[in-house]
Structures are given as structure tokens and as C-alpha cells.
Amino acid sequence: MTNIILSAEGLSKRFNGLQAVKNLSLNVEEGEVFGFLGPNGAGKTTTIRMLTGLLRPDGGRVLLNGQVMQGGDAAARAQVGVCPQEVVIWKKLTCLEQLVFTGQLYGLDGQTARRNALRLLDELDLAEKRNSLSGTLSGGMQRRLNIALALVHDPRIVVLDEPEAGLDPQNRVGVREYVQSLAHRKTDRLTTHNMDEAERVADRVAIIDHGELLVLDTPEQLKRQVGEGDVLEIGLKNGRRDEEAAQAALSSLAANVQWDEAGAVLRVRALDAVGRLAQILGALEAAGFQPGAVNIRANTLEDVFIQLTGRRLRE
Amino acid sequence: MNLQRILLTAHKSVLETLREPGLLLFTLLLPAFFMLINYVGYGTSPRENSFPIWVTGTGPNAEALLARLSAEQYANGRPVFAIKPVDATLDVDTALRDGTTLALLTLSSAPDGSLAYTVRGNALSMGFTRASTQLDAVLTEWQNQAQGKPAYARLVERPLGLARPLNDFDAYAPGMMVFAILLLIPQTATLLGREMREGTLNRLALTRLSTLELFGGITLAQMFFAALQVALMFATALALGFHNRGSLGLAVIIGLALAFGAVGMGLGMACFIRNDSDALNTGSSVSMVQVFLSGAFFAFPAPTLFTLAGHTIGLFDILPATHAMLALQQVLVGGADLAQVGFRLAATLILGLIYFAAGALLFRSRMARR
Structure with a gap:
């Protein structure tokens, strides 16, 4: 039997008349990596702020280990480590000072806080900068320190809100590798990290849009909801857009067709699409389409999202 | 906590x-x-200022009035006014504007033979406001005495037991x-x-x-x-x-x-x-x-x-x-x-x-x- 560690029950939040989160319920199970996906403005950060006790919901409640999390419940909050989307550091403190300070405010003794801080600085490749004021660090280093601040008190649940946001490719890889390494160490992790990572590491994924939970399941199950098989993305030279004609042309091949939102690419999903590529292209040509560049890929969570909302995750 | x-x-x-x-x-x-x-x-400005007052003109008992003004003093003995007789032709306006003097007291004879006076100063100057208040108290008292009127009650300062x-x-x-x-x-x-x-x-x-x-x-x-x-x-x-x-x-x-x-x-x-x-x-x-x-x-x-x-x-x-x-x-x-x-x-x-x-x-x- 699974043990639910974090639970949201009917969370709602409005800002100036705008419904940011609407009756959202979900459970995070002990030991799982939980992916929390949605486009910008979907309500992810608002939900996370409510889940971590930083924001009081207008409706609903949050339970941590089955206990209702109250705003002033510091002991409950201390079980959660939060890495916010923005870099939130004390610029006039050194890396080591602020990690030890934060650790001690979470209840660690000075020695443990310092030991944890030094370990994290080492793991995040900041050991040489431990006595540097954080305001003097590069953007990538500050982002890594931001992650360390979420982990210094060794929390039971770690919430990572877009930890790669605003990073250059080199730093992005470093942060991604570290975040991935956490999956083996932390019991629970809630992340709004990118879809690739969610697909690879998350045990379950929730997708929200317009403040509402659209789906919550394992990545495999979600992809199955969209359809089995590979996806062919076929550019059409004559720009003809006739979904019915395309579906009719490919019906004998048990393929599912869909145009991308720009209307320039036909997306065909079918079992063994690669093996039957010549047949598919031939059927389309016979129906008056002029196939051009072809891209073959596996089903992704992006497809799930497009199927659910008709638009991409990152617009 | x-x-x-x-x-x-x-x-x-x-x-x-x-x-x-x-x-x-x-x-x-x-x-x-x-x-x-x-x-x-x-x-550098003492709390009990000796206000510089220029005096011009004359009239009946003018010397007595000037002596009275010169004798006016604070509780610590410091004179309230620094009286200086000046020539009527002097550029008083400039002196009043730049604060060399705070007020010009012009004395003359009234038609009834008594001493008449006018006080002139820069109304924008805080110094003139303070000096003219002090001056007016003395002059009013002087005038009342000259007219045989009983003296108004005088303000007597009594310290609260604290220093100043x-x-x-x-x-x-x-x-x-x-x-x-x-x-x-x-x-x-x-x-x-x-x-x-x-x-x-x-x-x-x-x-x-x-x-x-x-x-x-x-x-x-x-x-x-x-x-x-x-x-x-x-x-x-x-x-x-x-x-x-x-x-x-x-x-x-x-x-x-x-x-x-x-x-x-x-x-x-x-x-x-x-x-x-x-x-x-x-x-x-x-x-x-x-x-x-x-x-x-x-x-x-x-x-x-x-x-x-x-x-x-x-x-x-x-x-x-x-x-x-x-x-x-x-x-x-x-x-x-x-x-x-x-x-x-x-x-x-x-x-x-x-x-x-x-x-x-x-x-x-x-x-x-x-």
C-alpha cells in the first residue's frame, strides 16, 4: 500500500479576479518523483507556493503526512525544501554563510549545517566559491546555490521549480545532471522541470493548464492515452490542410493524423511507422498531398499536452 | 521564541x-x-540675543527712551538691545536686508508735543520678528507711562528649577x-x-x-x-x-x-x-x-x-x-x-x-x- 506524503485537496486561488488555480487535487506518494508540468501561466508556481505553505489557498487544504498544513506550522514546512524559479539568495552573504544560516534556521545545529553546506558546495561545484559573496557569482553559480539552499536541511520532500530557467547550455547540463542525481537520493521530489526530464525520471506526471489539473498518471500511461506508436512529422510542400482527406488516405494503415497548430506539418501516429514510411508517404501523395521533410520520433509528453489542450507546453 | x-x-x-x-x-x-x-x-548665536537696533531722529525725551532701551536686559544681565544711533542718510534698507541691523527705530515729535516713533524692519526676517516683539513691549510700556496710564502687568520669567x-x-x-x-x-x-x-x-x-x-x-x-x-x-x-x-x-x-x-x-x-x-x-x-x-x-x-x-x-x-x-x-x-x-x-x-x-x-x- 502506498503512503501519501503530500496531498492537495480542492486547492483554489484567485488573484485580482483571475482564477490562478481551480479546485486542484493531487497526491504525492512516498518515494516517488512527481513531475508537475504545464505551460507558462498555467498555475504551477501558485500551486507549489500553496503546497509549500508560502501561500494560503482561498479554498481547499494541503496535507503533509496526513496532517493539515497550517500557515504557521514551521515543523511541517521544514520537511520541505524549495528551490524557487527565481534565484533567491542573500547577495551580501558568502555561499557558506547563507547555507549554514539557512540550515540553522531549519533547526540543524551549527556543525551539521556546516557539514551539509560544505558537502553541497562540493557537489554543486561551488567549493572554491564558498567564501565569495553570492552577489559576485555568475548566473549559473547563483542558480546552483539556489538549489543548495533548498537541500541544506536535508528535507524529506524537495520542490524544484524550473531549476534550469535562464541558464546557458553548459550550466543547464550541470544543473540537470545534479537534479537527476537527486532522484536516487531524495525520497520525494516534486519538479516542474522540463518534459524530457519528467519523462525520464518522474514516476508520475501531472499536467495542469488554466489552473486546472488535466491529467495525472505515469508517463507511459499518459503517452498511451494519446496513442500507441511512433510519430511522423511530415512537412507538406503545397501546404494543403485537409485532415479528413489525410485520415481517409491513411485509414487502411491504422494511422492517426493531426496537423500542428501552425498548419504546416502533418503529424501521423502509427504502429511501426518507420517500417511503413514508404506506404504512408505513397498514400498521402496519392491523395494529393506533397510530402517534404520527414521527422520520426517517439511519442512524448508534449504530444499528450497537445492532445489535451491543442497547444504546446512552452509557448 | x-x-x-x-x-x-x-x-x-x-x-x-x-x-x-x-x-x-x-x-x-x-x-x-x-x-x-x-x-x-x-x-555661534547666543540664545539671549542682543538685537542690533539702529535709531535715527529725535524728539521729546528721546534720550530717556534710548537709555531705557539700553538698560533692558535678560535675567542673566545680557542686554536685550544693542542700540546704535545712525545718520538718517545711511542706506538703512541694505542694512535691514543683509541683517546688519534688525530694526530701524525712527523718533520724531508728534503734533501734541509727545514723542512719536516708527519701527521698520524686514518682515521676512525671523530676527526682526523676535526683536520687534521685545521692542514693542518696552515702547508700549514707555508710552503708557508718558500718558500717565497704569503699567500693564509685566512678564516675569521664573526658571522651572532647570537650567536654560x-x-x-x-x-x-x-x-x-x-x-x-x-x-x-x-x-x-x-x-x-x-x-x-x-x-x-x-x-x-x-x-x-x-x-x-x-x-x-x-x-x-x-x-x-x-x-x-x-x-x-x-x-x-x-x-x-x-x-x-x-x-x-x-x-x-x-x-x-x-x-x-x-x-x-x-x-x-x-x-x-x-x-x-x-x-x-x-x-x-x-x-x-x-x-x-x-x-x-x-x-x-x-x-x-x-x-x-x-x-x-x-x-x-x-x-x-x-x-x-x-x-x-x-x-x-x-x-x-x-x-x-x-x-x-x-x-x-x-x-x-x-x-x-x-x-x-x-x-x-x-x-x-x-
Whole structure:
């Protein structure tokens, strides 16, 4: 039997008349990596702020280990480590000072806080900068320190809100590798990290849009909801857009067709699409389409999202 | 409430302030700088001014009047007027404009044979306002005597048993000290405003740190710097020739009590701001209004509310600064001791505590509402 560690029950939040989160319920199970996906403005950060006790919901409640999390419940909050989307550091403190300070405010003794801080600085490749004021660090280093601040008190649940946001490719890889390494160490992790990572590491994924939970399941199950098989993305030279004609042309091949939102690419999903590529292209040509560049890929969570909302995750 | 977390927060706040040398220098030196301005403005002008008055023309008994004016003196024997007869052709207007003289007294004979006089001066000059008031008192009395009218009651000054300021620098120094200490309001609000702007307040809110502990930590750090500020300010005042009549230690304690109240107000203000820029603007306005309401620069009329332990409590006595101002004045200028200012000192401290507690409650409620 699974043990639910974090639970949201009917969370709602409005800002100036705008419904940011609407009756959202979900459970995070002990030991799982939980992916929390949605486009910008979907309500992810608002939900996370409510889940971590930083924001009081207008409706609903949050339970941590089955206990209702109250705003002033510091002991409950201390079980959660939060890495916010923005870099939130004390610029006039050194890396080591602020990690030890934060650790001690979470209840660690000075020695443990310092030991944890030094370990994290080492793991995040900041050991040489431990006595540097954080305001003097590069953007990538500050982002890594931001992650360390979420982990210094060794929390039971770690919430990572877009930890790669605003990073250059080199730093992005470093942060991604570290975040991935956490999956083996932390019991629970809630992340709004990118879809690739969610697909690879998350045990379950929730997708929200317009403040509402659209789906919550394992990545495999979600992809199955969209359809089995590979996806062919076929550019059409004559720009003809006739979904019915395309579906009719490919019906004998048990393929599912869909145009991308720009209307320039036909997306065909079918079992063994690669093996039957010549047949598919031939059927389309016979129906008056002029196939051009072809891209073959596996089903992704992006497809799930497009199927659910008709638009991409990152617009 | 956890003392260790208060100390950790205070230590962090002190470290951050020490690492901004420009701001630190500004914070520490500003009160001393105000004292210097006070000295430049008033340091050399004695409180009991001998007003320079030029006299021209003549008339019946003119010599007797001039002798009467010259004989007018303050309680300490200092002459009230410096009478100087001048030629009627002299460029008096220029002298009045540049303050060489404060008033021109022109004497003449009235049609009925009595002595007539006119007083001329620059209505924009504060000196003329003060000099003409003194002059008018003497001249009216003189005229009444000449006309055989009974003398009006004369104002007799009786000291309250305390000393008097020797010069304007002495008189205004306590107010300047109150002004300087009240600047802790925007300074304190700015500390929290910066935590808000940079999002670190949310990071603190995630930890076990409570609002009271956060406020306690910031207050401790601010009081550390306030102690330095106040010490530096008093040292500057004394170095510039301030005539201290009372206990410097008691004055420092009053200053620190006011600093505590100012820090409490600054923390309370943080409930109404979103960032450090807000804090600076709003905080400066709040502290300036209090400077005037507390009577730091001039006695501000306030409706009386009630009497408590023999002390009249006015509307603006809800401000710690009002009590601190009176207490500082009485100690530094009047030489009062702890027993004499105990009520005001206690009021400063109690009001400071009330503002601190109200600020903490408001802030906690605001954090919870977000």
C-alpha cells in the first residue's frame, strides 16, 4: 500500500479576479518523483507556493503526512525544501554563510549545517566559491546555490521549480545532471522541470493548464492515452490542410493524423511507422498531398499536452 | 521564541550592513552630520540675543527712551538691545536686508508735543520678528507711562528649577537628535523591503523562523548600529561645544529608547510596503511627520487628551518621539535627572514596545494572508 506524503485537496486561488488555480487535487506518494508540468501561466508556481505553505489557498487544504498544513506550522514546512524559479539568495552573504544560516534556521545545529553546506558546495561545484559573496557569482553559480539552499536541511520532500530557467547550455547540463542525481537520493521530489526530464525520471506526471489539473498518471500511461506508436512529422510542400482527406488516405494503415497548430506539418501516429514510411508517404501523395521533410520520433509528453489542450507546453 | 534564531538573524543583518560600507558610513555619520549643520546654523548665536537696533531722529525725551532701551536686559544681565544711533542718510534698507541691523527705530515729535516713533524692519526676517516683539513691549510700556496710564502687568520669567540653553545650538540639539534617531524608521523598513524585493523573505518564511524572531533579530542588529549612531552624535555635539547640563548616560538611554521605538515603527511600516524603494519613500515621510509632531523643531500645538500621573497627555503623545524629545531636552539642556524624566522615558519605552508588537502582529497577519 502506498503512503501519501503530500496531498492537495480542492486547492483554489484567485488573484485580482483571475482564477490562478481551480479546485486542484493531487497526491504525492512516498518515494516517488512527481513531475508537475504545464505551460507558462498555467498555475504551477501558485500551486507549489500553496503546497509549500508560502501561500494560503482561498479554498481547499494541503496535507503533509496526513496532517493539515497550517500557515504557521514551521515543523511541517521544514520537511520541505524549495528551490524557487527565481534565484533567491542573500547577495551580501558568502555561499557558506547563507547555507549554514539557512540550515540553522531549519533547526540543524551549527556543525551539521556546516557539514551539509560544505558537502553541497562540493557537489554543486561551488567549493572554491564558498567564501565569495553570492552577489559576485555568475548566473549559473547563483542558480546552483539556489538549489543548495533548498537541500541544506536535508528535507524529506524537495520542490524544484524550473531549476534550469535562464541558464546557458553548459550550466543547464550541470544543473540537470545534479537534479537527476537527486532522484536516487531524495525520497520525494516534486519538479516542474522540463518534459524530457519528467519523462525520464518522474514516476508520475501531472499536467495542469488554466489552473486546472488535466491529467495525472505515469508517463507511459499518459503517452498511451494519446496513442500507441511512433510519430511522423511530415512537412507538406503545397501546404494543403485537409485532415479528413489525410485520415481517409491513411485509414487502411491504422494511422492517426493531426496537423500542428501552425498548419504546416502533418503529424501521423502509427504502429511501426518507420517500417511503413514508404506506404504512408505513397498514400498521402496519392491523395494529393506533397510530402517534404520527414521527422520520426517517439511519442512524448508534449504530444499528450497537445492532445489535451491543442497547444504546446512552452509557448 | 528561540533566542538562537534571533541571534542568527541579527548576525546576518549586521554582516549584510557591514558589507555595504557606503550605506554604513551614511547611516552612522548622518546624525553627526545633522549636529554639524545645527552647529553651523546656530552654534555661534547666543540664545539671549542682543538685537542690533539702529535709531535715527529725535524728539521729546528721546534720550530717556534710548537709555531705557539700553538698560533692558535678560535675567542673566545680557542686554536685550544693542542700540546704535545712525545718520538718517545711511542706506538703512541694505542694512535691514543683509541683517546688519534688525530694526530701524525712527523718533520724531508728534503734533501734541509727545514723542512719536516708527519701527521698520524686514518682515521676512525671523530676527526682526523676535526683536520687534521685545521692542514693542518696552515702547508700549514707555508710552503708557508718558500718558500717565497704569503699567500693564509685566512678564516675569521664573526658571522651572532647570537650567536654560546658552545658545540656539543647545536649544535645538535635542530636536536634531530626535530627528536623526527617527531616520531609523526608513532604515529599518528598508531592510525588510529588500528581503521582500529579493524574495529572501519567502525563503525565511519557509524555515522555522517566526515573525517575532525575525523582528527580534532585525531589532537587535539595528539597535547595535543605533548605539553607535547615538554615541557618535553625542560625541559630535560635545565636540562642537554643546553645553550638556545633565547625565550623558541618561541621555544615551533615552536616545536608545527612542531608537527602539523607531525600529518598531520601521518594522510595522513593512506591512504596508512591497520593496525597499517603497520603504525609503514611505518611511522618510513618516519620520519627517513625526519630527514635526513631536516638537523636535518647534512646539507643535496638540489637543490635550487627559492627565496622567500629573503629566498632561496630548494627541501627539502617542508617539515615542514626543516623550523622548521632552526627556532629552530636560536632561541635556535642563539638567533633569532620572526621577524627573522617568515618566517620559517609561512612556518612550512602552510606546516603542507597543509599536513593535503591533508591527509584528500586522506583519504576521500580512504574511499569512499572502
